[in-house]
Amino acid sequence: MSVPHLPKVAGIDPALPSPAQTAPAPGEVAGETAAEAAGGPSEAMTGAHTGGPAPERTTSAAATAHGRDPRSDPHSRPPSHPHLDSDADPAPGSRSGSGPRSGSGRGGGALPGLAGPALGPGALIQDRLAGWVSDLSTLHELTERLARTGTLDEALREVLRAGAALVGARRGLAVLEPADGQGPTATVGLGLAHHEIGALETVPRAATAHGQLLEGPADGRGPDGRPAEPVAVPDLALDPELDPRHREVAARLGIAASFAVPLAAEAAGRLGAAVWLYDEPAEPTEARRHLAGLYGRYAAEHLARLLEVERTRARMAVLTEELLPTRLPYVPGVRLAVRHLTGPQGGGDWYDALPLPEGALGLAVGSVSGSGPAALAAMGRLRASLRAYAVMEGEDPVAVLSDLELLLRLTEPARSATALFAYVEPEPRKMTLAGAGHTPPLVVGERRTEFVETSLSAPLGMLACWEAPSVEIAPASGETVLLYTDGLLRRADEPADRGFARLHAAAATVPRADRADPGAVADHVLHTLLPDGAPAGEDVVILAARFD
Numbered sequence: 001m002s003v004p005h006l007p008k009v010a011g012i013d014p015a016l017p018s019p020a021q022t023a024p025a026p027g028e029v030a031g032e033t034a035a036e037a038a039g040g041p042s043e044a045m046t047g048a049h050t051g052g053p054a055p056e057r058t059t060s061a062a063a064t065a066h067g068r069d070p071r072s073d074p075h076s077r078p079p080s081h082p083h084l085d086s087d088a089d090p091a092p093g094s095r096s097g098s099g100p101r102s103g104s105g106r107g108g109g110a111l112p113g114l115a116g117p118a119l120g121p122g123a124l125i126q127d128r129l130a131g132w133v134s135d136l137s138t139l140h141e142l143t144e145r146l147a148r149t150g151t152l153d154e155a156l157r158e159v160l161r162a163g164a165a166l167v168g169a170r171r172g173l174a175v176l177e178p179a180d181g182q183g184p185t186a187t188v189g190l191g192l193a194h195h196e197i198g199a200l201e202t203v204p205r206a207a208t209a210h211g212q213l214l215e216g217p218a219d220g221r222g223p224d225g226r227p228a229e230p231v232a233v234p235d236l237a238l239d240p241e242l243d244p245r246h247r248e249v250a251a252r253l254g255i256a257a258s259f260a261v262p263l264a265a266e267a268a269g270r271l272g273a274a275v276w277l278y279d280e281p282a283e284p285t286e287a288r289r290h291l292a293g294l295y296g297r298y299a300a301e302h303l304a305r306l307l308e309v310e311r312t313r314a315r316m317a318v319l320t321e322e323l324l325p326t327r328l329p330y331v332p333g334v335r336l337a338v339r340h341l342t343g344p345q346g347g348g349d350w351y352d353a354l355p356l357p358e359g360a361l362g363l364a365v366g367s368v369s370g371s372g373p374a375a376l377a378a379m380g381r382l383r384a385s386l387r388a389y390a391v392m393e394g395e396d397p398v399a400v401l402s403d404l405e406l407l408l409r410l411t412e413p414a415r416s417a418t419a420l421f422a423y424v425e426p427e428p429r430k431m432t433l434a435g436a437g438h439t440p441p442l443v444v445g446e447r448r449t450e451f452v453e454t455s456l457s458a459p460l461g462m463l464a465c466w467e468a469p470s471v472e473i474a475p476a477s478g479e480t481v482l483l484y485t486d487g488l489l490r491r492a493d494e495p496a497d498r499g500f501a502r503l504h505a506a507a508a509t510v511p512r513a514d515r516a517d518p519g520a521v522a523d524h525v526l527h528t529l530l531p532d533g534a535p536a537g538e539d540v541v542i543l544a545a546r547f548d
Contacts, residue, residue, distance in 0.1 A: 139291055142166070143298050152176060152186060152306050159263075159274055159299045160190035166292045167259050167284040169276035173200060175210060176263075176303070179218035179270040184310060199249050207243030209233050209260035210275035220264020220271075220300075228262040230293055235281035257282045259289075261296035265304035272303075316376065317342045320539075323380040328353050331361045333426030337519035339526050339542045341487075347539035348375035348417075349485045350383045354390060361426065362390040365483045365541055366419035366438065378415055382408065390421065397421045397434035398470050405436065405466040416461035420483060429547050431481065434470040436460045439486050442507055444521060445479035449508040451500070452481075480521050480546040482507065487538035488529055502529055518544035 142162040149155040160172040171191035176184070189197045205211030209231040222228050234257050236242055236250050250256070260275040274296065284292065320342050328336040336353055348368030356362050364386055368379045385407050389400045400421050408417060420441070422433035433441065433452070437459030441452045457468035475481055489499030506528035507521075514520035522544045530540065 135287065135291055138166075139294060142295060146299060146302055149302075150306075152184070152303065152310055153188065155299070155303055155306055156186060156188040156274075157190070159296075159303075160188065160276075162295060163261065163274055163276055163292055164190060166295060167276050167288050168282070169259065169278055171255075171279075172274065172276040173197065173210065174263075174272065174274040175214060176272040176307075177214055178268065178272070178307065179220070180268075182311065184307075184314075196253055199253065203246045203249050204243055207246045208275070209258050210273040213260055213262045213273040214270075216262070216270060219269045220262055227297065228264060230262070230289055230296070231260045232283050232289070233258045234283040237281070253277075254279055256280050259284055259292070261292055263296060263300040263303060265300045268300075268304040268307065271300055271307065274299075316373070319373075319376055323376065323383065324350060325352060325354075329355045329361070331355055331359065331424075331426055333429070333548050334361055334424060335518050335546045335548065337517075337522050337544045337546075339519075339522045339540070341526075341530075341533060341540040343371065343487070343538045347371050347487070348379040349487060349539035349541045350379050351483070351541045351543045352383055352387060353543070354387055356390065356394045356423070359426065360394065361424040361545075362387075362394050363422040363424060363483060363543060363545060364390070364419065365485055365543055366417055367485050367487075367539070368417045369415055378412060378417075381411075382417060382419075386419070386421065394421075394423050395432070396470075397423055397432055398468065401434050401436050401460070401468075402466060405460040408461045413461070416459045418459045418486075422481075422483070424545065426547070428474075429477070430472065430474055432470050432472050434468060436466060436468065437462070439484060439489065441473075442482040442484070442503065443473070443475060443479055444482060444507045444510060444515070445476055446512075446515070447476075448479075449504060451504070475547045477547060478515070480515070480518050480544050482522070482525065483541075483543040483545070485539065485541040487540040488526070488542065490538060516546075518546040521546075 142165070146155060146158050146162065149158050156174040156176060160174050164170065164172055172189070173192060174188045174190075176186040176188075178185075187197060187201070192200075200208075203211070205215055212231060213228060216222075216228055220228055233239060236247070236256055236258070255277045257278040257280070258275050259278075260273055262270070263272045263274060264270045320340075324340065328338060338351055338353075340349075340351065348370060350364075350366055350368075352362070352364040354362045364383075366379075366382065366386075368375050368382060370378070382404065386400065386404050389403045393399045393403075401419060404419065408415065418435075418437040420433060420435040420438040422431050422441075424431050433454070434457075435454045436457050440454045443450055443452065452471060452473055454471050455468050458466060460466060473481075484503075489496060489503060491499065503525065506525045509528070510521050510524045514524060522542045526540070526542060
């Protein structure tokens with residue numbers, strides 16, 4: 001009959017003999033150390049064990065009691081960290097987490113500079129304070145790294161990396177699943193392939209440590225009203241109540257133990273959970289459990305902030321799309337395509353295409369100053385007003401923009417806007433347009449790629465009375481006219497002229513096979529100028545009209 005093996009504690013092999021018991025140092029009474037009596041940091045913060053005959057402190061996931069280094073085992077090596085993986089020799093008068101408290105350990109001999117076999121109360125206090133400061137420094141560094149993440153995916157991956165360093169694990173899984181059910185949801189792995197994550201997700205949630213946390217109360221608290229505590233399973237093989245499916249997946253993936261931390265914020269409630277997986281039976285020390293819990297609570301608050309930003313961004317994108325045309329009209333002789341990128345804060349760029357009497361077509365692009373919900377609301381009002389003016393007097397673009405400027409000045413005097421409106425007659429292939437402080441259209445064809453020369457004009461709402469002459473152009477058959485907003489041109493490190501030059505070069509290099517499709521022309525220009533998407537805080541609109 002085999003003897004059950006005991007789990008190790010974050011790399012500490014319990015099979016090795018414990019250090020010899022030393023006599024209490026002066027100032028230690030009835031199990032109370034001089035540091036505790038003096039109000040120093042507790043054992044939970046310094047990493048000392050409270051259940052053994054002699055307290056020890058483990059300040060590193062790489063350093064273990066009795067000198068065993070788990071980094072020699074490639075399966076149990078956790079991610080490195082400057083504080084947690086320090087191999088520096090302890091200073092004289094201090095004790096290390098890899099040796100006994102007195103000088104009578106396996107290293108032999110008394111520590112230099114000490115008169116007796118045990119450390120004095122001053123050295124104990126100093127040592128525990130040093131351990132406490134080291135742990136807090138590590139926690140501060142990890143939380144600073146987490147604070148630099150700007151997306152939920154980045155934050156979840158950083159949580160897994162930092163937690164692995166804290167608890168001495170090599171693999172992990174983070175699940176974002178807000179209790180309010182409004183999403184978004186995400187599952188991120190550390191050291192796990194996609195099929196391994198899929199295998200773990202087939203295990204019933206109630207049978208896993210992190211699943212129990214995910215199915216807990218919505219406020220992320222336990223039955224006693226306190227924040228939910230981490231859940232450790234030191235040895236999955238010895239758990240008599242382990243679900244058969246969990247046992248099968250754990251054996252297949254080589255998982256021997258797990259440690260899960262809840263992710264619950266004070267205001268948002270339960271957000272998810274993070275679990276770290278061990279290749280051998282193991283359990284973090286009490287100090288590391290405490291640090292991981294502190295880090296998990298900070299991480300949850302940071303995730304709650306990013307979650308609110310992501311939800312706001314999604315709501316703004318939906319609102320923007322609802323305020324813009326759901327589909328482009330079909331007018332014989334002209335084919336249309338549009339590309340719209342919404343900035344993270346929701347800008348006020350808009351486009352419109354509406355059929356007009358006598359087979360004509362009205363095209364418009366514009367941008368309202370500001371960002372956020374107020375700019376979106378103003379954009380919706382301005383676009384609706386322009387549609388009304390276009391139906392009444394669309395054949396005169398100057399009159400349309402003059403009416404729009406008067407409305408803006410009377411109803412929203414603190415806001416300005418740029419706009420361009422074009423009255424298109426498909427049969428003779430004629431376009432009459434007027435702009436108010438807006439970027440000029442670009443004609444793209446086989447024989448030319450050139451900007452339309454529009455007269456200089458001020459944005460709407462900037463002058464007491466706006467007026468500018470209209471311009472007529474006659475696109476040839478097969479040519480595409482691009483109307484766009486200035487978000488397509490802007491880069492923080494270059495002047496506006498450089499942006500127009502890049503746009504012209506991108507349009508001139510549209511492949512011949514793509515010129516017949518206005519959507520392909522817009523895509524080529526967009527991907528050439530903005531390969532990484534819209535610039536920070538900017539909306540981008542490209543409205544392409546190809547004349548047959």
